[in-house]
Amino acid sequence: MTMLNASTDPLKHASETQKRMRRLVERCILFFLFSSAALTVLITFAIIGVLLTESWRFFQIPGASFGEFFLSREWNPLLGGTPRYGVWPLIAGTALVTAVAACVSLPFGLITAVYLSEYAPRRVRNALKPVLELLAGIPTVVYGYFALTTITPALQQLQAWVNTAQKTFSFLPQGLQDVIFRQVDSYNALSAGLAIGIMTLPIVCSVSEDALQAVPRSLREGAYAVGGTRFDVSVKVVIPSALSGIVASYLLAIARAVGETMIVALAAGGLAQLTIDPRNQVQTMTGWMAQIMFGDAAAGGLEYYSSYVVGATLFFVTLVLTVIGHLVLLRYREEYK
Amino acid sequence: MSDQHVTAVGRPRRGRRLKDRVFLGICIVATTLSVLALAILLYSILRDGMKYLNWDFLTSYPSRKPEKSGLKSALWGSVWLVCVAAIAAIPLGVATAIVLEEFKPRQRISRWVHTFIEINIGNLAGVPSIVYGVIGLTVFARMFGLVGAANATMYDEMAVITTQSGETIKGVVMSEEDAPRLELIDPAKGAVTVELADIQRRRDIHVREHRFTLLDGTYITGSFRKVTPEQITLRLGNEDEVLFEPSRVASYTTQDFIQFGKPESFFYFQLPLGPSILAGGLTLGLVILPIVIIASREALRAVPGSLREGAMALGCTRWQAIQRIVLPASIPGIMTGSILAMSRAIGEAAPLLMAGAFLFILTTPNNFFDSFAALPLQIFNWAGRPQEEFHKLAASGIIVLLAVLLAFNTVAIIIRQAFQKPLQ
16 A cells, blocks of 8 residues: 555645645544544443443442342332342343233234245335334334323223123133233233334344345245245245344344333333233333433432443343344355355 | 145145235235334324424423423424534544445454454444443443542532523522422522513523531531422432421532533533533434444445545545545435434433433523433323323324424435435
C-alpha cells in the first residue's frame, strides 16, 4: 500500500506541508475509525463488568447469599417479613412465558417460512413479506397493550365457555376438574406468551426462510426427479438440509422472548411464583427488573442490587442462546458456499 | 426410498398427493393466522384509539382526566431522545462498519481481532434492551456513583418553579394536574401553594441527597421517604429512617450534581448525567448501535470491489477511496439502515424505563439535562392503569406512535428508491 502511494501520489502538486497536513488528518480519521470499532468491544466488557461488580455487591449485603439466590425457591423481597431472594421463581416465570411464546412462534414461523419459500406464488409472497415486516417493526409496548386489552379478555371468555361444560364432565376426578375449570387471572403468563409468540414469529420466519432459500436448487430438482411431491421435497429434503439455519432461528427467537420486557411488564403480572399453569400470573426476570428500577427501590438497597444479579442471569442466558445461534448460522452458511 | 415410491414414478401416489394437499392447507391456515393476528391487533387499536385522537391530543400535556390528556411532552421527549441516539450511534456505527468491511486484515492476530469484533457485534444485537437500560443507568445516569454525591441514595423529584413575579420556589410536588393550584412541600418551610396561572416556568429536578441543618445545630442527610406539611421522613442509607418536623429546620440544602451553568440555560451541563435526555438518548444509542453497524456493513458490501480497486489504482489511499468512492456509493443504504434504526429507537421503552424516564411530566425539554417523557413509556403508563378510558388513551398513543414509525419507514423506502442505482 504505502509503496503504491509513494510512486503515484495524486497530491504530487500539493506543497510538502499540505501533504503532511492531509496525512495527519488521514491518521486522525483512521484513529477515529479504529477506536469506534474498539468501543464496540468495550461496550461488551462494560456490560459484563457492571453486571458482575454490582452483583458482587449484592452478595456482600447482609441478608443476601449466593446459596439462597440459587437454591431458595422463594422470591418475595418486597413483602413483609424476611425478604427471600431465590431466583428460581423468576427463571420459572421466564421459562413459562417463553415456552408459550415458543409454542406459537416456532411451528407457525417455520410453516410460514416453508410456505413462502416452497409453495407460495410470487404474488402471495410479495403480499406476505410486508405483513411480516410490519409485525417485526411494531414496538413491543404495542404488543403489551394488545395482550392486556385483547388477548386476556378473549382468553377469559374462552375459559368461561369451557367452564360451562363443567357439569357435563362432573364424572372426572375433583383434582382434574380443579385444574381444568378455573379462572384466568387478569394478568397471566398465557396472554404475555402469546403476544411474545406473535412478536418473535417474524424472526423465526425470516431467518428460516433465508436458510431454506440457501438450499441449492439441485437438491430440490433431484427430489422432484425421483417423483417427490412438494410436501416430500419440503419436509424430507429442504428442511433437513436447512436444519442448522432453522435451529439458529429458533435460538434467536427464544433469546428475544427471554429478554422481552414491556409485554410481560404489562400483561404477565407481578407475583413471583413457581407454577406451570400459564393461566396464573408470573413474574419474569425482565419484569422484576422493570418493576424495581422503575418503582420505589432505593439505590443501595438489597432490592436495587438484586436487579443487577437478575440482569446478569438474564444476560448470560441470552448470551449463550445467541452465541450458539450465531455459531449454528455460520455452519450452515459454510455448508452451501 | 422404499419400493413403492420407485413404482410410482410419474404421478405420485394418491396418499402422498393427499399429504401434499393437507400440508398446503396447514401452510395456508398458519399463514392466514399470522396475517389475522396483525389484522386483529390493528383493528383493536383503531377501534379503541379513535375516541381521543384529535389535535388537542397532540398538543396538551398528560392529565389525570383522560379527556384532557395529551402527548405533547412525550412527543417532544421522543424527538430529543432519538436525535441524541442518532448523533451518538450513527457515526460510531458507520465507522465500525467501515473498519469491518474495508480494512480486512491479513495477519493472523489482527484477523483474530477482526473476527472477535464481528462476533461481538452479533452478540450486542442479541443483548436484551433492558440490560442496556441497566448499563445506561449505571454508566450514564449515575456514573457508578463516582461523580457528584458519593453515596447516591434515591432520586427525589423536586420542582423548581419560577413565578411571574420572578420568585423561585422549590419543593416536592404533592398534587398537580388539573387543580388550579400546585401544592408543593418545601422541606424547610412546609407547604407552599402556587397558582398555576402564576407559574412562568417549571423545571423538574432530581436530587440525590437532602441535607437539613436543624435549629440545634445538628444536621441530617438522606433522601425523602415521605413528606407532609407536618412531618418529614428521611431515609438514611439502606434501612434507617428519621422523622422530624419542618419547624425544626434551620436551613436546607441539596447535594446533587456537579453543575456547569444555570439549569435553565440551553448550555447547562451536569455530572453525573442523571435521569436526563442525554442519559436516555445515549442508552438508546447503545441499543441501536448494532443495528446501524449491521445495516451499514450491508450497504458497504454492496459496493463492488472494482470501484475500490479502480480508485486505488489511480493512487488514492485507502481512506481516500472510502471517502470519495465507497461512502458516496453506499450512503443511501446507510441512511436507510440508520432511519430504520431510529424507528427502532422511537419504539423502545424498556431501556428508558431503567435510565430514568418520567411517566408524568408537564414540560417539554429545554436542554439535554431536562427530565423527559417518551412516547412508548406514556403508552405503557396509560395501558398499565386500571381504568378503561386510559386504555383508550393508550390506543390513541399507539396510533400516533405507529404513524410516526410509518413515516420513518416511508422516508427510508423513498431514499432507497430514489438513490438506488445499479452499481456494476
